[in-house]
Structures are given as structure tokens and as C-alpha cells.
Amino acid sequence: MTPARPNKLLGNWLILLACMIFGMVIGGGHARTINAGFSIQVWRPITGFIPPMTAADWSYLFGLYQKTALFQSHPISLAAYKALFWPMFLDRCWGRLIALTFIIPFVYFWYTGQLSRRLKLWLGAVFLAGAGQATYGWYMVQTGMQPGVLSPPPAWAGPHLVTAMMVLFALLWTGLSIRTPTPAHLPGAQTLRRLTSASLALILLTMFYGALVATTNAITVFNTFPTMDGQWIPKGFLTFQPLWWNFIANQATVQFCHRLLATITALTVLATATLGLRAPLPPALRDNFLIVAALVALQYLLGMTTLILAAPELGYVHELNAVLLFGATTLARHGLRGATAGRRLSPSLAVGAE
Numbered sequence: 001m002t003p004a005r006p007n008k009l010l011g012n013w014l015i016l017l018a019c020m021i022f023g024m025v026i027g028g029g030h031a032r033t034i035n036a037g038f039s040i041q042v043w044r045p046i047t048g049f050i051p052p053m054t055a056a057d058w059s060y061l062f063g064l065y066q067k068t069a070l071f072q073s074h075p076i077s078l079a080a081y082k083a084l085f086w087p088m089f090l091d092r093c094w095g096r097l098i099a100l101t102f103i104i105p106f107v108y109f110w111y112t113g114q115l116s117r118r119l120k121l122w123l124g125a126v127f128l129a130g131a132g133q134a135t136y137g138w139y140m141v142q143t144g145m146q147p148g149v150l151s152p153p154p155a156w157a158g159p160h161l162v163t164a165m166m167v168l169f170a171l172l173w174t175g176l177s178i179r180t181p182t183p184a185h186l187p188g189a190q191t192l193r194r195l196t197s198a199s200l201a202l203i204l205l206t207m208f209y210g211a212l213v214a215t216t217n218a219i220t221v222f223n224t225f226p227t228m229d230g231q232w233i234p235k236g237f238l239t240f241q242p243l244w245w246n247f248i249a250n251q252a253t254v255q256f257c258h259r260l261l262a263t264i265t266a267l268t269v270l271a272t273a274t275l276g277l278r279a280p281l282p283p284a285l286r287d288n289f290l291i292v293a294a295l296v297a298l299q300y301l302l303g304m305t306t307l308i309l310a311a312p313e314l315g316y317v318h319e320l321n322a323v324l325l326f327g328a329t330t331l332a333r334h335g336l337r338g339a340t341a342g343r344r345l346s347p348s349l350a351v352g353a354e
């Protein structure tokens with residue numbers, strides 16, 4: 001899939017796109033924090049970058065927003081609507097900028113013969129996944145037109161965050177592999193590599209449940225830690241029917257799952273990072289594990305504080321830090337591509353370009 005020779009420009013382009021996806025999470029998370037998700041009820045993928053300019057434009061957009069259940073339960077003025085509109089508008093423009101930052105260099109790299117056939121197909125698939133993610137986002141916005149829907153339904157938000165992380169992972173991994181096609185040979189680091197893979201999967205699963213905590217508004221209940229209002233298994237844990245629905249929409253169950261997963265994740269990630277710091281790895285990779293350890297500790301602390309203070313603004317910081325943790329763990333896992341079973345070498349003997 002990746003060329004045998006390093007191609008820094010190509011690699012940096014993909015890493016830049018991964019950073020832009022992080023920017024999208026910053027924008028989307030902010031829009032959610034100020035409850036602006038349903039503010040633009042039109043989708044014009046190409047011409048949508050032109051902002052409303054006349055009173056008639058505003059009246060049309062505001063008219064659509066007035067049809068949402070959210071407006072009907074909390075009516076607002078046109079001025080207040082504009083304060084919701086602009087952040088969401090910028091977020092969507094950012095999405096278009098990501099698409100352009102993908103397409104224009106893609107065409108350039110294609111025509112200058114820098115893309116192998118497999119890489120063309122792979123990048124095409126990543127682009128389609130990104131486009132699918134945007135379409136999915138639009139359907140989430142449209143749920144606001146349904147009667148009684150005041151925020152995107154929980155079953156929509158979890159997959160949205162996880163898919164965004166998968167696209168970010170694909171871009172980052174491919175970009176790094178193109179920059180450094182030959183992995184450093186790291187004998188004896190196979191267990192560490194497996195643990196880092198497990199850490200990544202656990203972080204993603206915990207993030208999925210974090211999104212469910214956010215969209216079910218479970219931040220408003222059980223604001224104590226470590227117990228949930230004095231109980232280890234919260235009141236109302238499995239009261240919904242059918243049973244599986246509890247794991248998507250029941251505030252008690254969702255918050256319990258997020259806490260449990262977060263604890264397992266934090267312990268696994270910390271154990272992995274400790275092993276990484278003790279292993280004879282190249283210095284950059286050890287620094288990477290130090291960052292992962294710091295980020296996971298901060299993440300846990302932020303989660304507890306968000307919950308105890310019931311502060312969604314802090315929840316936003318907690319969300320962004322989760323993405324940084326996911327990114328840093330991806331970097332560490334990438335650095336371990338060349339890990340094999342067998343006797344350890346000292347760091348200076350580890351060969352390769354990492």
C-alpha cells in the first residue's frame with residue numbers, strides 16, 4: 001500500500017488531514033456544547049459555504065429552525081439564533097475545507113505518479129468514509145425536525161465519534177507509514193505492541209460510551225465518584241425494555257459502562273505506558289509513552305471532575321483530550337510496527353528509521 005521510499009510531502013499531507021479531523025471534533029464538540037447542532041436545517045454540500053446575506057436568507061433559515069422541536073420547546077430570538085448559526089456554519093465550512101485539502105493534493109499526487117495503485121484505492125476508500133461521515137452528520141442534524149427530538153439521538157452520536165476516530169486513525173497511520181516505510185526492528189517488544197493495540201481498542205470503546213453519556217445527558221445524574229449516589233450498581237441500571245436498549249439510552253447504564261470501561265482503559269494504558277518506559281526503545285518512542293501516560297491520567301481526572309461538577313464545558317475539554325490520547329496511542333502503536341518476539345536489544349542496537 002505504501003511506497004518503499006519515504007515520501008515526506010505525501011506523508012505530511014495525510015498527517016495534516018488527520019489534524020484537520022481533530023479540528024472538526026473541536027468545532028462539532030463546541031456546537032454541541034452550545035446546543036447549536038440543529039441550527040442549520042439545509043444541506044448544500046457545494047454552495048453551502050456562501051453565508052446568508054439578505055434578510056430573506058435569514059428569514060428562510062430561521063423559519064426552518066422554528067420547525068424543530070428544540071425551538072418549539074425553547075423559542076429564541078433571531079439574534080440568539082444567529083449566535084447558534086455561525087459556529088455551526090464555520091464547522092461545516094471546515095468540513096468543506098477538509099474535502100478540498102484532500103481532493104486537490106490527491107489529484108496532484110496522482111498525476112505526478114506518486115501514488116501506487118493500492119494507495120489510490122485506499123485513499124479513495126478513506127475519502128468515501130469521510131464523505132459518509134459528513135452525510136451521517138447531516139442525517140443527525142435532520143433528526144431535529146422530528147417531533148420531540150431535542151438533541152441528536154444517542155444511537156446516532158456514538159457511531160459518529162467512533163467513525164471520525166477511524167478516519168483519523170487511517171490518515172495518521174498511512175501518513176506515518178509513508179514518511180517512514182521501514183519500521184524499526186524491535187526484538188522482544190511484541191507483548192508491548194499487543195498491549196498498545198488493546199489500549200487503542202479500549203480507548204475507542206470508552207470514547208463510544210463517552211459519546212453516549214454526553215447525548216443521553218447522563219452528566220445530570222449520579223454526580224458522585226467512585227460510587228453512583230452511594231451504590232456500586234446504580235438505581236435503574238437495567239430498567240429499560242428490551243434489555244439491549246439500556247446499553248444505548250439508559251442514563252444509569254450508560255454512565256456505569258463509561259466509568260467501568262474508563263477504569264479498565266486507564267489501568268491498561270498506564271500499565272502499557274509503564275512497560276514502554278521501561279523497555280529499551282528508541283528515545284522518541286519512550287517520550288511517546290510518557291505523553292500517553294500523562295494524557296490518560298489527565299483524561300481520567302477530567303472525567304471525574306466533569307461528572308462531580310456536572311460541567312459540560314469541562315466535558316468538552318475531556319472530549320478533546322480523548323482525541324489527543326487516541327492520537328498519541330496511535331503514534332506509539334505505529335512506532336512498534338517492527339516489534340517481534342525474541343531477545344531484547346539495547347535501544348542503540350534497534351535498527352530502522354523510527
Ligand code: HEM
Nearest residue numbers: 206207210211213214219262265303304307312315319322
Ligand atoms: C480513559 C478514560 C476516558 C475516556 C477515553 C473518555 C472519553 C470520553 C469522551 C470521548 C467523551 C465525550 C463524547 C462526546 O462529547 O461526544 C466523554 C464524555 C464524558 N465522560 Fe469520559 N472518558 C474517560 C474517563 C471518564 C471518567 C473516569 C469519567 C467519570 C467518572 C468520565 C465521565 C464523562 C462524562 C460525565 C462525560 C459527558 C460529558 C458531557 O456531557 O459533556 N469519563 N468521555
